[in-house]
Amino acid sequence: MPRLFTGLEIPPEIAQRLTLFRGGLRGARWIEPSDYHVTLRFLGEVDGGLAADLDAGLAEARARAPFTVTLDGLASFGGDRPRAVYASVVLTPDLADIQEEHERIARRAGAEPECRRFTPHVTLARLNREADAGAVARYLGEAGVFPPLTFTATRVALYSARTSRGGGPYRVEAAYPLWLDDASGLDDEPDED
Template sequence: MARLFVALEIPAEVASRLTLHRGGIAGARWIEPADYHLTLRFLGDVDRHMARDVDAALSDIAAAPLTVTLDQLGSFGGDKPRAVFARVQPTPQLSELQADLERAMRRLGLPPETRRFTPHVTLARLRETSPLDLADYLARHPIVQPIVFTARRFAVFSSRDSIGGGPYLLEAAYPLDPFGGFAPMRARRR
């Protein structure tokens, strides 16, 4: 079985800009820039038969390329911080793509996603980081000018069964094309 998720890739030049925010906080385990992504739908452990069904369902999704804007750093976990992320401005197009993916996966019988979709790019996982240290870090690391890119495809990635999951492997990619009629681009493994 493979542990899979559907995501937008982060271009190398955007990842490079995000790395400027690395460091300066105790208890952080920084994500490798090559592993930055915007998760659209976690699929979990999927056998080969379901993976083929997922591939067919994803091939049927038609959406236009998306403008993605990262505008500020934030954190998850409240009083027990567990992650630092770059926030992605929600847009109707991004929400619609995510909802289409959710509906397609539910039709296949995968359990519904229980967490509300909060578009973000995880930069670090935190362990035993104090909320005060985190607040200080966030105050010192603003995204001064929003980082904007165009997502021209979404992809399925596999991850290891470990904390943080990386490194992630590209399994298949699906062009964002409002006209449909496309076949998925296969990655190196199948």
């Protein structure tokens, strides 16, 4: 059974900038830059039928324009027991809307509802016990200024992950372009009669 999730790809130039934050934290297993992404909907291990229904739903998703994604800082998940360091992503109306649509598509395909609140992010490192809360706080404090990184999301991807601790490597199984159909009239200027 494949392990699947949907997400936004991180352009190579943004991934390269994120690599500047690698290192300096004991107990961190740094994610390969080619595996950086923003998860929209994690599904886990699914059977072939759900995977096919998910793919069909994503292929038929409503047309939408490409949108801007901004990464704006470093943080960690786990509080007193940190488990990951990530680059935070600004939750815009466009990003929230596409994530909500992926949740609906996943449920229609037969997935259980997602119980966790959507916190958009790019995981930079998974942490083991050697990375205690104090070490993570020092790392975040010493990381320096995080200049906002912005890119345009032009498609979403259906990813698969090999079964492993911490995921990765990830493979794009299918991609779905973001676009607006010119025939829909959504991009047309109003007529001036």
